[in-house]
Every structure is written in structure tokens, then in C-alpha cells.
Amino acid sequence: MAIRLLPPQLINQIAAGEVVERPASVVKEVLENSLDAGARRLELDIEQGGKTLIRVRDDGLGIPREELALALARHATSKITSLEDLEQVASLGFRGEALPSIASVSRLTLTSRIANEEAGWRASGDGSERPAEIVPAAHPQGTTVEIRDLFFNTPARRKFMRAETTEFKHIEDVVRRIALSRFNIDIALNHNQKTLWRLPAADTRAQREQRLAKLCGQPFIEQSLYVEHAAADLSLSGWIAQPTFSRSQADLQYFFVNGRVVRDKLIAHAVRQAYKDVLFHGRHPAFVLYLELDPAVVDVNVHPAKHEVRFRDSRLVHDFLFRTLHEVLAQVRPADTLSVQGVDFTPSTQPSTPQFGAIRRQEPMPLQVSEQIAAYAALHPRDNSASQVALRVAETLPEAATDIPPLGFALAQLHGIFILAQNAQGLVLVDMHAAHERITYEGLKSAYAGEGIRAQPLLVPVTLAVSEREATLAEQAAEVFAELGLELDRLGPERLVVRQVPALLRHADVPALVRDVLSDLTEHGISTRLREAHNAVLSSMACHGSVRANRQLSVTEMNALLRDMERTERSGQCNHGRPTWVQLRLDELDRLFLRGQ
Numbered sequence: 210m211a212i213r214l215l216p217p218q219l220i221n222q223i224a225a226g227e228v229v230e231r232p233a234s235v236v237k238e239v240l241e242n243s244l245d246a247g248a249r250r251l252e253l254d255i256e257q258g259g260k261t262l263i264r265v266r267d268d269g270l271g272i273p274r275e276e277l278a279l280a281l282a283r284h285a286t287s288k289i290t291s292l293e294d295l296e297q298v299a300s301l302g303f304r305g306e307a308l309p310s311i312a313s314v315s316r317l318t319l320t321s322r323i324a325n326e327e328a329g330w331r332a333s334g335d336g337s338e339r340p341a342e343i344v345p346a347a348h349p350q351g352t353t354v355e356i357r358d359l360f361f362n363t364p365a366r367r368k369f370m371r372a373e374t375t376e377f378k379h380i381e382d383v384v385r386r387i388a389l390s391r392f393n394i395d396i397a398l399n400h401n402q403k404t405l406w407r408l409p410a411a412d413t414r415a416q417r418e419q420r421l422a423k424l425c426g427q428p429f430i431e432q433s434l435y436v437e438h439a440a441a442d443l444s445l446s447g448w449i450a451q452p453t454f455s456r457s458q459a460d461l462q463y464f465f466v467n468g469r470v471v472r473d474k475l476i477a478h479a480v481r482q483a484y485k486d487v488l489f490h491g492r493h494p495a496f497v498l499y500l501e502l503d504p505a506v507v508d509v510n511v512h513p514a515k516h517e518v519r520f521r522d523s524r525l526v527h528d529f530l531f532r533t534l535h536e537v538l539a540q541v542r543p544a545d546t547l548s549v550q551g552v553d554f555t556p557s558t559q560p561s562t563p564q565f566g567a568i569r570r571q572e573p574m575p576l577q578v579s580e581q582i583a584a585y586a587a588l589h590p591r592d593n594s595a596s597q598v599a600l601r602v603a604e605t606l607p608e609a610a611t612d613i614p615p616l617g618f619a620l621a622q623l624h625g626i627f628i629l630a631q632n633a634q635g636l637v638l639v640d641m642h643a644a645h646e647r648i649t650y651e652g653l654k655s656a657y658a659g660e661g662i663r664a665q666p667l668l669v670p671v672t673l674a675v676s677e678r679e680a681t682l683a684e685q686a687a688e689v690f691a692e693l694g695l696e697l698d699r700l701g702p703e704r705l706v707v708r709q710v711p712a713l714l715r716h717a718d719v720p721a722l723v724r725d726v727l728s729d730l731t732e733h734g735i736s737t738r739l740r741e742a743h744n745a746v747l748s749s750m751a752c753h754g755s756v757r758a759n760r761q762l763s764v765t766e767m768n769a770l771l772r773d774m775e776r777t778e779r780s781g782q783c784n785h786g787r788p789t790w791v792q793l794r795l796d797e798l799d800r801l802f803l804r805g806q
Contacts, residue, residue: 232259489786
């Protein structure tokens with residue numbers, strides 16, 4: 210076949226295939242143009258999920274009469290003038306293809322007026338090659354883009370559009386992202402002549418959190434932590450949900466780079482790594498985060514829809530994100546969780562709250578190990594006088610509210626599994642094994658990262674039978690075992706002797722502990738892979754040093770555990786991401802018993 214030039218209409222329709230996927234794509238392009246024009250107010254009218262009408266009004270700079278026709282021409286833009294501009298794009302869009310592409314597959318009307326002009330001007334297109342006619346039109350300063358009958362002249366594309374509710378949901382998602390990216394913009398969204406959202410501009414943090422609650426749900430903002438940190442010419446701010454507010458899917462994750470929403474693998478990995486130590490298996494974190502950096506060090510022109518970005522120094526960005534979020538999550542203590550800036554961040558017990566699901570107790574680990582309670586007993590001798598003092602203090606909580614620690618004072622133990630405590634807010638329930646497991650784990654991690662895990666010789670060395678392969682592995686990995694606070698010798702082809710163990714685990718079931726470490730070594734190897742996975746090994750070890758279910762504790766021992774939780778990083782979750790404690794406030798208890806109704 211002969212090579213020939215394509216007609217402009219067909220060129221535009223092919224370009225529309227990249228830019229205009231569905232009505233939501235149109236909304237995104239038009240809204241981004243409005244924001245680039247300096248708009249402070251946006252109003253959207255949608256009908257039938259965008260199939261019959263998409264209208265966007267803004268109060269931006271407007272388009273002069275002589276440039277109105279250019280706005281509907283391909284490769285025309287006001288946002289870049291040189292290659293240098295392209296290398297440091299600060300606007301949301303710049304290609305100049307959106308409006309002509311949209312106009313090629315719809316009936317588009319563009320009306321605009323600039324400041325100091327008495328009247329506006331209107332240009333229309335109907336998908337044909339006819340040049341747009343420019344006519345006067347009454348209009349306030351700003352621009353209105355009206356798109357009717359999307360894909361009317363491309364029936365193959367139109368039949369691929371989904372149901373009205375589905376298409377509008379995609380539009381809603383786009384508007385939500387825009388509303389989260391620009392808090393200083395007043396936004397109204399109407400569908401089929403009914404107002405869905407009317408979001409006033411939010412300048413203060415309190416106003417922004419009100420918008421977040423509207424767009425992401427009240428439980429998200431109630432259980433989120435505010436982040437604000439800057440270093441190495443990078444700035445991160447926003448909200449991250451506590452690990453207990455995890456999701457079954459990654460549907461509440463918004464990340465903005467210089468005001469542009471992105472879905473980037475490097476960013477996603479950094480966030481996952483920050484949550485790795487506290488998130489339950491198979492769950493996803495929730496967050497709304499904003500990264501600001503020099504536009505010259507980030508390429509936003511990687512993806513046609515600009516969803517992906519490329520950083521000049523990707524390792525720097527990854528480490529900055531990981532360390533910032535990891536530190537925020539690590540520093541949360543029960544005192545912070547109960548009250549941050551007057552907002553209750555305690556995991557809600559209401560069944561309708563979409564968090565980690567119905568409150569479940571952690572099942573006892575299927576390991577035949579002995580319990581370590583002597584550590585607490587040694588620090589806090591078991592005597593009746595101490596227990597009675599603790600109980601008397603607990604009884605006077607209402608009168609001594611200013612001296613009550615965050616997790617309060619222990620009252621009793623339930624079924625050998627839970628600790629019941631009373632604090633200023635009401636009742637606290639603690640899963641004692643999960644909580645002690647986290648405490649032991651953090652102790653092992655700190656020791657491993659510092660001077661090394663302190664070992665304690667066994668008065669009577671413990672021998673154990675293993676396979677020949679395991680015995681050989683133990684012999685080869687003697688240095689690795691020493692780093693973990695374990696000293697082993699090989700007595701025979703299938704026999705080991707353990708001479709010392711980590712001091713934190715001195716009451717653990719030694720054979721089970723060694724076998725678990727051998728299992729981890731088999732999985733991760735004894736090269737650098739083990740050191741990369743050392744937290745997983747320490748987590749396995751911590752299970753052996755934690756108090757077990759059905760172990761009876763004295764009030765003194767229970768209070769010692771509560772105080773340790775208040776001092777320990779990430780103590781709100783066990784090593785596997787399950788919650789270690791929940792709060793039942795007095796008003797929630799009142800509702801349970803219909804008090805005051």
C-alpha cells in the first residue's frame with residue numbers, strides 16, 4: 210500500500226486513544242488544565258456518568274480570543290517553550306493534545322474570558338475538520354469546557370464504556386485525587402443535577418483533615434498519624450494510617466509528587482518496607498502523602514497519563530521515604546495513640562469501621578516452648594503487698610487521673626490470655642503474648658544493631674538431636690549463631706550441644722529455639738541474604754521469649770508488662786502485625802449498656 214499522510218481528524222482520533230480512555234480521562238485532563246491556569250474554584254456537572262455531559266467551570270486566567278482556536282489545535286501549549294522547560298516541568302500537563310483529542314470524539318464547546326475584558330468568547334467543535342468559529346459569549350473570568358456525547362462519532366469506542374455508575378465512580382476517583390492534591394481549591398461535584406461534594410478551600414490543618422474525612426472516611430483520619438519532615442532538599446508531609454487501620458486491598462493509597470498524583474513502584478516499595486515490621490500478612494497500608502522536591506530532579510514525562518515518574522537519584526528518594534515513615538511508625542507509643550492533638554486515634558471497636566476487621570484474639574503459637582515470666586517476676590517480686598498497692602491505685606483512678614499512665618493499671622487477667630486494665634479513658638484490653646512478643650523482638654533488634662545480642666551461659670548445656678544436614682549447617686554458621694547470642698558445638702554427626710543463649714531468651718525452650726533458627730538459616734542461607742532477613746530471624750526468636758497463653762500473672766507482673774509496652778517502639782502490633790491492645794472508652798461502654806438513653 211502507498212504511504213500517505215493521515216487526515217487531521219484521524220490523527221486526532223488516534224491521539225484520543227491515548228488521552229481519552231473513558232469519561233474520567235476527560236475530567237482529569239480538563240481539571241488539570243484548570244489548575245494550571247491558576248483556578249481557585251472548580252465546578253463539575255456530570256450527566257449519565259459523563260456519557261452525555263461533562264462540564265467544568267473554573268475561575269482561572271482564561272484564554273484570550275486570539276488563542277482560543279489554538280487551544281483546540283494539536284501540539285499547542287502555553288506550558289513549555291523549550292527543551293529546558295521540558296526537563297523541569299512544574300505544570301500538570303504540557304503536551305497540548307488533550308483538548309483537540311477530546312474535541313475529535315465529542316461535541317466540545319470552549320468558553321472563556323480573561324481579566325479586564327468586558328465579554329468572553331466561545332469556540333465549538335463537533336469532531337469534524339471544520340475550523341472552530343469564534344463568537345462572543347457572556348462569561349465571568351475563567352473558562353468553561355463543555356463536552357457532550359462522548360464518542361458519538363466512534364461507536365466502537367462508545368460501546369466499550371461501562372454502566373453509568375461504573376463510569377461515574379471513575380470520575381469520582383479522579384475528582385477525589387484532585388481535591389486531595391490541592392487543598393486550596395474550592396471544588397463542587399454534581400451528578401445528574403444533584404450535588405455530591407461541595408468542598409470549600411482548606412487552609413488550616415484542621416480544615417484539611419475535614420476534607421480528608423469527607424473524601425477518605427472519618428475512620429481514616431481518626432486513626433492516622435500526621436507526617437512532616439524535610440531533609441536533603443526533600444520534603445514529605447501528609448497522613449499515614451496506623452497499622453491497625455489496614456486494608457484488604459490497596460484502595461486508600463494516595464501519593465503526590467509536586468502536586469501530581471503518581472503510582473510509582475519505587476515509592477510503593479519504600480512505603481511497604483516502612484510498614485513491613487508492623488503490618489499483618491496480606492494487608493495493605495492506607496496513606497495520603499505529599500513529596501516535594503526540585504522539578505529538575507524528577508522526570509514526569511515517563512508515562513502518557515503521567516502516572517509514573519523517574520527520579521534522578523532514586524536511592525536517595527527511596528531511603529528518605531522509608532526512613533521517615535519507619536521512624537514515624539516506630540515512635541508511636543500508647544500515649545500518642547490515645548490522644549494526638551486532641552484526636553482519638555485509638556482503633557475503633559465499632560463493627561462498621563473498615564479497619565483490621567472484627568477484633569480477634571491472637572491464637573497461641575503452635576510451638577512447644579516454655580514461658581518466660583521470670584524476667585518480670587525478677588524485676589517486680591511477687592508479693593501480696595505490691596499486688597494490693599497496685600489494686601488500690603487502680604481503684605482510685607478517677608481521683609488520680611493526672612497520674613494515670615497511658616495504658617492504666619492492671620485489674621485482672623482473662624482466661625490466661627488478656628490483661629484487663631483501667632486508664633483515664635476507660636477499659637484497656639491487652640493480648641499479653643502479642644505485647645510481650647513485640648517487646649522481646651524490639652529488644653533483640655536494638656541489641657543486634659548496637660553492641661550485639663548479650664548471651665548468657667547455660668548452667669547445664671542442652672544437647673539436641675538434629676539431621677546431619679542441620680548439624681553441618683550449624684557448624685558452618687557458628688559465627689552467625691554467635692551474632693544471635695547462641696553458642697553451639699557439634700558433638701557428633703547428628704548431635705549438637707547448646708552452651709549459651711541470648712539473655713532475653715534465657716527461659717525459652719532451647720531445642721525449639723535452635724531448630725527454628727536452623728530453619729531460618731536453611732531458608733535464607735548464611736551469606737548476605739541472612740543479614741538482609743535478620744529481622745525475620747529475630748522475630749522467630751522473639752516468639753520463644755514471650756509469655757504464653759494460659760500463664761497466670763500477678764498484678765505486679767501485668768503492670769510491668771504495661772509499662773514496658775509504653776516504652777517500646779511499635780508496641781501497638783505484635784511481630785506479625787496483629788494488634789496488641791484495644792481501648793474501650795467510657796462512652797462506648799455506656800452505649801453497650803444503653804446508659805443515658
